Amino acid sequence: MTTTAQPTARKPATMAQALTRALRDAMAEDPTVHVMGEDVGTLGGVFRVTDGLAAEFGADRCSDTPLAEAGILGTAVGMAMYGLRPVVEMQFDAFAYPAFEQLASHVARMRNRTRGAVPMPLTIRIPYGGGIGGVEHHSDSSEAYYLATPGLQVVTPATVEDAYGLLRAAIASDDPVVFLEPKRLYWSRADWSPDAPAPVAPIGRAEVRRPGSSATLLTYGPSLPVCLEAAEAARAEGWDLEVVDLRSLVPFDDDTVCASVRRTGRAVVVHEANGFGGPGGEIAARVTERCFHHLEAPVLRVTGFDIPYPPPMLERHHLPGVDRILDTVARLQWESRWTEGRGA
Amino acid sequence: MTTTAQPTARKPATMAQALTRALRDAMAEDPTVHVMGEDVGTLGGVFRVTDGLAAEFGADRCSDTPLAEAGILGTAVGMAMYGLRPVVEMQFDAFAYPAFEQLASHVARMRNRTRGAVPMPLTIRIPYGGGIGGVEHHSDSSEAYYLATPGLQVVTPATVEDAYGLLRAAIASDDPVVFLEPKRLYWSRADWSPDAPAPVAPIGRAEVRRPGSSATLLTYGPSLPVCLEAAEAARAEGWDLEVVDLRSLVPFDDDTVCASVRRTGRAVVVHEANGFGGPGGEIAARVTERCFHHLEAPVLRVTGFDIPYPPPMLERHHLPGVDRILDTVARLQWESRWTEGRGA
């Protein structure tokens, strides 16, 4: 990749800062963008993602709402009906549940119900996932609920750059986007040039983060760094793992995913969400439907266990880690010694 | 099967009647069983499933609540904490959404949060699915949400006998059960002897409804009759289809399912719920994990499309029907002519 112009200076930025910048730029460009939620104004959000927005754009553009998630999302629906582009913050994953009816019965369906007359250009930001030592109800990976709701786009960044690009794309989208922010990557850093951010990442495209030839790890959000680490560690075992960052769960990028799996012939899906009924099932099933004859082994899954999210002191045992990923890769029938009936 | 005693007379009963009987028998046997919900008392429920219970057991045992689903489920949680066994009715699938936070954050986790000290012997009855000409929000297949929530058991009867047996088992369970009632089978009939009902069906067991050798249809609830019909029709094409009624989605009966698929070598999952992120993905993935080398073709899915539930006049195009099932069975690589990249 060459460019004649001098590249803008890149300096370390956190994912949280990139998200803030995305909100700021979107608000500056488009006066219909309104940020709303609990503590997003004066405080700047409990994760400080909306820091400075109320000061810069006023309390009407970035507003502290009463403490009621259905009310927040429900009023945002009305605001969107009137032509605004609300960006709603749900404070934590499990605290989006009170808004579930508004989400499933209105946000996801309004365009469809009205034959396109009432679009829902809404972005619903939800900090999600574990690994930050949160007490109960603060670490859910709730993406399965959103995947199963037609009419919602579901995206989640895993890099600083994507945090900016995907959030801009989400806000610009004329359809609702559930924007899942991996809490434990908020403070992850990367060199990034906020003044010349990368072109806005299109929703619906996965990205190969590490090319490899032995097997493909399919992952997203908080599990991407873990998978990259696992891929490094796997070299010692003689495996060259490809890592695909799905980024967009809906729409799903079958092309990128299947191209990779057809090439490597083996795949493992990795996510924090519980395994049973989680996104991994859908991903494994569709990859198998499309790539069956290229597969040397069944698509396996490394996921959170099928238990309520554990207390902080035990969460490391629940979360997919490097060892568990490597153990699973080892079960991909490298020597055709697969014993059936011992499923994941 | 032989028995020396004279069998009790069997006469036609509807699934709705079997459910009513199950509630009645449970209430008669156990004074801690309380039925509650919107219109369940005086009216007997909009589907008349609770008909007669208020008259027989009094308004305190079968009570009309205020119109608020979170309140219904939330108060039921408190009642369960005090040792009652509430059986809650949600009037329609989509009207359970307001109770989602209570369900996911409390009902599913209370035992776990309290290390077993506070069990939740709750049954949540939800009429679900389409095919009855209901207007929007009255025909959702919402099971994916419940599957993805650890701590909930999820069952759904497809026969009159199971309606009775599974509901008795659900009420008797010391853990919460989401009991999904296929609306369009409420009026299905079978010969059944209410005075000597079959032994209570254990939760967690699938049932082979039709043995066959060519391929396995994995299905549940409202799609069982459709699959049986498809299996009959398939005979003309030369296929002898096995039909497995899953009955219990959580816990999932891997043994019965895998035994069937290993025998036939081919499987199709059939359900009304939307395909993407629906139960079929989980089922296909776990079957593939466990039976990979027995599979002649990828496990395919016949499901509702990935769209909001259609208006009544168009719903027949959305629902899995016999033709769509047979078309899919035809794609199970009978002559190894499978072309990849053309997934379901």
Place this chain on the structure above:
Amino acid sequence: MTVLEQPGSPRHTSGPAVPPPAWRPRVDPAPLLPDTEPYRLLGTDAARRLDPGLLKRLYTELVRGRRYNTQATALTRQGRLAVYPSSTGQEACQVAAALALQEQDWLFPSYRDTLAAVARGLDPVQALTLLRGDWHTGYDPHEHRIAPLCTPLATQLPHAVGLAHAARLKGDDVVALAMVGDGGTSEGDFHEALNFAAVWQAPVVFLVQNNGFAISVPLDKQTAAPSLAHKAVGYGMPGRLVDGNDAPAVHEVLTEAVRRAREGGGPTLVEAVTYRLDAHTNADDATRYRTEAEVETWRAHDPIALMERELTGRGLLTDAFATATRDGAEQLAAALRDRMHTDPPLDPMALFDHVFIRQTGQLRDQAAQLRAELDAEAEADGTTAATPAPAQEARP
């Protein structure tokens, strides 16, 4: 001496313990409280001063409304409508809600408020699309500023608040009127919507049609409040109680609330006490939960009868006017009957439009699958012409 010497623990302070400012009520509750008797005009002296034009307008709409209700109910019997939640007995609320609004305002109806939408100008057939079942919302909500008829109870209320709030932020002169039933007031969304409206001082009017029942559940199993209008004070907005069968009274109370909202005075909660004379829907059996005697009491208080008494008393119900009114209502019914007696055009491929603004690849595949099935079906039927038009990409 004091015992505490930990950091953060206070020493004695002298002087009186003055309650800090946040303790004081910021608003006087008295004017927010509703009267204990529903407000009425018909049959009172004040009614004598009502503009004859308004009375006749209201009456005409009531009669049309009743006729619409009976015709729609008849259509359910003829299989032309899947279901109809009749507002017979509640026409005064329906009509007053529509007439209290100006052109630029928005109406947020529930599933029972088809009539209000029609009285506001919506095409009577489009209003029934949902209940006929050929699509969900049958109209473009922006055309008459009528939100989709809403089925999940009370969920339309926060929408109304958000829309009104957005309009006010934009500086537009728009008021939103949202309708909900007595049962709907028990839902969390009712509470959250009213609270947001009051905190934002959004230009919204909430109209609760208390028709005594939520399907089979009577009001006293729904609430123990003195009245539903008493809920207003808990949000800091005025509550108004009105006889929901007294069309001029409902009209006056709503018009006043709409004016207040328009002038920046914030939201109002109006409870209109009325009665659903028909069953919940044609599918309901009301004899299971109420007596014919109770229904009769309310028939004696029918909104149309009340108006006729007033009009007659003031000599306004001339033969000519009565005939014209009846003929107008009959024409409405006849047109509805005619138009509803043809099958609506159905395009199964439309299922895949409008899920997203642009069809995803996945939906394109599924659309192709359905198209193939339809083609096969048509071929089997020998009706090659049945192939539907290609699914269109939604316009951006």
Place this chain on the structure above:
Amino acid sequence: MTVLEQPGSPRHTSGPAVPPPAWRPRVDPAPLLPDTEPYRLLGTDAARRLDPGLLKRLYTELVRGRRYNTQATALTRQGRLAVYPSSTGQEACQVAAALALQEQDWLFPSYRDTLAAVARGLDPVQALTLLRGDWHTGYDPHEHRIAPLCTPLATQLPHAVGLAHAARLKGDDVVALAMVGDGGTSEGDFHEALNFAAVWQAPVVFLVQNNGFAISVPLDKQTAAPSLAHKAVGYGMPGRLVDGNDAPAVHEVLTEAVRRAREGGGPTLVEAVTYRLDAHTNADDATRYRTEAEVETWRAHDPIALMERELTGRGLLTDAFATATRDGAEQLAAALRDRMHTDPPLDPMALFDHVFIRQTGQLRDQAAQLRAELDAEAEADGTTAATPAPAQEARP
């Protein structure tokens, strides 16, 4: 003449239009309304008549409570607690809630109400399990009849209503007291819980600690109501407003509400006006949203200082009593410190217990997987002894 001859349309009826019975308020709203000033005892004549024993008991608990709060906050700095939502400044509410209940009653605390649970008799370390992070609820709720500390706001309120209702159905003498914050009153669950309680006349008391903020959001962005207690009338229950820093006043109001509930009088909503002197939690930076001056105003109204003034005035704050109180509080703190300075025993295999009463096959497989991993880890560390005990089947 009338124009309508359709079926169902009424003819003229004669006689006055009598409002049917359902129109009338069934309860008089007046006694449900709270006073506009918070109820106070300390510093008033009525306080002179208060039982010295009660005053000293309350004082002792307040001092212990403050000390518990400061100690727990210190533990967060030492890394012994993940997080602590302090109730410093709100001890009067915490203590009064605990003392207003009888043995057989139930307390439903929020995450901020650890202190109320401890004042009710819960082991101080068990009370902190959630916040230390070794498990969720650290105690058996049945032991002291204290529901789990609840984090999803307002969701504990319907639980309290259901439990109280169940107890009443069983004929048991049990009252439930549920605690919620000012912010929590905006949630739908607050509304639904209060409504169910009133309709069922359940023996519940709702205590809103209005501490002025929901994290950073001040009360005036949360509600426009005259007071939160004014919400009561909309449910048909009495609302009471009390100075939340006046321990005897809160105690009296709650005791009275508990008595009313116990005697079948139904639920009460109590708003206690107080202030959170500390930040939301140790992780919060309160300077972002409030001034030190505001905090100072409230320090002047500290619940402990108010009590000391009263006790001193009545000559009850003797040196002996003060010393004993301080020592008792210090002992509590020391014990807490000691016990919290050892790492709690952790059993990762416990993750699979208590998901269901009997482990499913699926969970057994997953437990086996984790066990293998732990064994491998232990082997790598050379600590073979680290193998956890086998996962136990939950007792039935």
